[in-house]
Amino acid sequence: MTSTLPTRTGLSTAEVAERVARGEVNDVPLRSSRSTGEIVRSNVFTRFNAIIGTLFVVIMIVGPIQDGLFGFIIVANTGIGIVQELRAKQTLDNLAVIGEAKPRVRRDGATRELSNAEIVLGDLVELGSGDKITVDGEVAEAEGLEVDESLLTGEADPVLKHPGDPVLSGSFVVAGGGAFTTTKVGRAAYAAQLAEEASRFTLVESELRSGINTILRYVTYLLIPTAIGLALSQLYVNGSDWREAIRRMVAGIVPMVPEGLVLLTSVAFAIGVVRLGRRQCLVQELPAIEGLARVDTVCLDKTGTLTEGGMDVERLTPLDGARPETAERALGALGTADARPNASMQAIMDVYAAPDGWAVREAAAFSSARKWSGAELAEPDGQVATWLLGAPDVLLPAGHPALAEADELGAQGLRVLLLGRTPTSLDDPDPARGLMPQALVVLRQRVRPDAAETLRYFERQNVSAKVISGDNALSVGAVAGSLGLPGADDPMDARRLPEEKTPALADAVERHSVFGRVTPQQKRDMVGALQSRGHHVAMTGDGVNDVLALKDADIGVAMGSGSEATRAVAQIVLLDNRFSTLPLVVAEGRRVIGNIERVANLFLVKTVYAMLLALATIICQVPYPFLPRHSTVLSALTIGTPAFFLALAPNNERARPGFVKRVLRFAVPAGIIAGAAAFTSYMLARSDPATGQVADTSTATLTLFIVALWVLAIIARPYALWKVVLVAAMALGFVLVMTVPWAQNFFQLQLVGVRDPLTGALIGVGAGVLLEIVWRFVRNALPQP
Template structure:
């Protein structure tokens, strides 16, 4: 019989967990600058925002033209310069507001790794980690710095985001870990060997920023349009300069003013700024709903999504579960009290239990008389966990806890009873006694079923409404889960998901991509899906031309989130999912997704509307310049006239229309959809305006004739532009009607107020030509309306 005192001494001599660095050692490393000081950039810097909004190609063009007007005068012909300043200022202010929102949300959503110092585990911001710190790891944790494993308990790390290798790597003490990888199973701790910019992931992401403008059809389309405009503008401007100098040879200042008036409206300068403002305000609006947009185009991308893949756990159901029943199986040779003790010991063997195991721990607390000698942590790929246990009476055994249809062979009688429970939406785990050691690859072979643990999942109260929203918006919802297919189908059916009554077991999915895509399009609920299958399913849907969004919160969702067009992570999910997702729902509410979709549709639909306004102006400006060059007549407008027209028919209304509600589903081919309306509208407006101008030139003569001709042409162009605005503002609401009416009233005020008449050089002379101008504008508007409708039927979006 051993001596108790000697036993106590031996146990005290056993090495315990490493205490980590001391406070003094941390202070020393901080003084040496050995700190993980990589800046977390969730948005562009203030300087970058100012540069992006001020130093643009079109601001440079407008700036030069403004300086020319300052030289030749008068100042009212340089009003377009002040408009550019105002628009640029609005863009900067709104983006700075968005930056503030984005940065604050990024801080809220930033996870804090657990660092062991003086033997005490403490969550710390990543920027406070120093060289040599001991960082604890558990399922879902991301390695924030490079290091070397010191402790490992079934530690499996996924390095796919760095190496492309999808299979998790089992780590042992002494193995290297790279920043950017994440834990998929087990736990442990590692010592930081490289921090700050020396870490592997930091070197890869040195120039990366979350505030990106890539993969955006809207941005790409606008850039393409502006490129076309530039190529049209250069030769037209050259021809206009030459013609005006020839026509106005006795007054070179007047020629320069008319030349500038012809060039300025060709530049759709407000379109880029308005797009930035719309995106920025979208970020602010979503930020108020605790939605972190890590990449701005994600707002647009989710609006284009036609398939959304949902992970059941944490998305349709809440994270917590409750044990509703424990059924000891006949012939197991055990009784319920013994099974409860085994379950308690299994729960105690895992330092980082998942939701299912936590429910078991809550229902069956651990007994101090049981000891775990080996453990196999849960893995979503295996779908079971295990432990080698020793009981108080000296009995030892290896136990497995996991999915019944994985632990048992097909056709086992126990599975029939489980199917009935799954059909009720209940989750069932099997406790089985293994016939092999945990490290045996065939540990599940011959497992003897002992008991069933019945779990009930908590449905999210808002999940049903969200699914109905997607159905109304023609967005297909696919529930993809690692759980039993029948159980998942029952949960989805409770929420009213169409097709949930016919769930598909992913183990029977065809491996060939085309066949898999066909099954995915037909079905809506898929169970027993492995992490690699989730990735394959996303790729199969994308191969059919679908824009796919993937939601999830667990490490098993990371690969699919990364490959999906839009990845959406829950704020309470693992850090790995938040790192690869474009959108993070910090409030963990699936019901926030409709707000993101609606915001994206608002941005895309409204920018498409206002882009038509801007480009109509560009088209009629180019046409007028060409006609003026060919006819060798003075350009009909001064810069102040077009500034007035642009403000009333484009600038002010575009700002309100860009921020208005818009639930229209996002459609592809942005450039084609904008140009199919703006080109004919611009040609009709330019042709009718030039016709009214030529008619006025034949009607008026003598001093002041040019001013009268300009006024008639301005009236014509204003009325036609107002009709374009009236078309763009449809469908009408009270505020849209007020907006259009207010713009018309503004022009009337200018025509009726003497000092404004003088300021804008506008005065209608007589009644014949003004009414003729109204008639030409009315006829052009009728042609415009008919053309608009014909284009809509002939070239549907």
């Protein structure tokens, strides 16, 4: 079962210095985010910046600076994107350093904690349950050392390691302890590249971003033919004045590009990371914010999540006439056999000291798969026996009288362990065979003070909570019940669950809220069963027994005090170990996703009406209604400025699939209404022989602003005082542009007479009423969250 080698002293200080001089160090850089250069390049060199930049250069050649204002807006938006992502990078870099585990390395015979970068070739690294192996090596010492290599090989079963066996970076310890000598460090390690890539700050795949990219891709396809048609049309209309034709063409193309939507999405995600970082929440991948916003089921591991890591011994109950003194001494001896005690063993060690005259011959560390630990102990009278400490319902046969007492205690929310003595050895396939019960060890778990309120938050948000634990089902149900979890009065023993991934398993998992005696593989199967029913599942945990489920869940959330393995596979790490931080993460995700969907309507309404205006202009063979400067004013007052504020507003609506369909369902008809109203107003103004092109354009601008502001007022609902002030401020800004003399001259806007402006205003109001009808129809047609 175990093997032990004489303790080694590790490298000397001089040997370490020699290896450092030769460059034999673990020099893989900590990458929690993209480099500054990558951030700048990704924000500057985009398809849409290239389009807008080209059009800006063209305008600088043919037209006045007023018509090139859109170029400066792009520069400002790009700068905001860079600054916000750099802030997010700094936050992530700082948090990654805080959250980085410190391997225990033996040097000069003493154990010290070092950073991963300080490990050198030939170092002796100590291992304990939950430790992640960060460099390749060869086992030097092993005491029941079991290593999970599933992250590398896909094989879920732990591998028992003996001295001389290889260990690979990327694997982690699930039971036992030992030490290994490093054989490959730095970039030479097997999983170094994977580990670096996995820890990176990413702006990659998510439904939100992929949906936006899909929309933008189609917009790009339409730009070129529209630009060609508009250019030819304006050349024909304007005759030999090619400069005016180009200005009008650019004015038609620029509004079609929703360039700010991409940048605003990046900014919103980055701000979310910064906000969560201030709460000691490390978001290892940005899409995790969106993913958690879509969660409808949260699977919680009781230990370390609902309860704190520490425990206290409540009492020791002797069984079958066993002497309590012997049980106490055996417990103390078992404590000396465990180099890396878990919370239960630590509580026992705090009460029962190591006894004199007891010697450990062989030991087996606790494993969540078998649910017991043990040791072969030589007692003072010369007897040698195997002592086991573990779950009563695992070690005792069904129907044993002690099980009833254990269940009764477990139903009170207490953790109960059975101490037993057996004549069989630890190497026996069934060490519990012939077990003689000695005592029940009753432990009280420390419930997190914030757990109850967090569970109530999930209940209010219609997010189902499932407590999944390896402990006794009654005990888990008692803890969950004390926290007010619905369904806690009907806990289920996972040993009664179907063994295969079947509809019956999914039915059971959906029906119950509390599960006990769950194995690591069952946790994984239960997550998969929920996903098979269309649930978006988040899994929280802190122990190595949670890793498989964390890896398979849509979103994995690890506690900062948990094992390094759980932190490595989770997308979100709660560094301060506060369960109450989780609602903040959910709320932040919902804020980001809901608000981006909200402001996407503003950008895409503009894209639709710009396309319609361009097509109408080409067909009717008239000058394009606007100059680039007019589009800049409209975009700044009805889209750009308000979108930035709306993207930061509170929003608790759960994210739902179908982002593109929902946005287009309103944006397309609203854009058609806006474009038709503006072009109608423009053509009516042109029919008035008493006015010129500036007056006609001003009338069309007035109409389009009224409709666009109406769209903004719809998108801003439900109203709050600041939203009313925002809409009013945008309206006031337009009034100033149309009335202040220098602004009129700068933007070439001036209303003439009464008939045309009044007609334009009435058309705008009529279009607004039509928008209300469309909005109510769309709102009623869409399924409610």
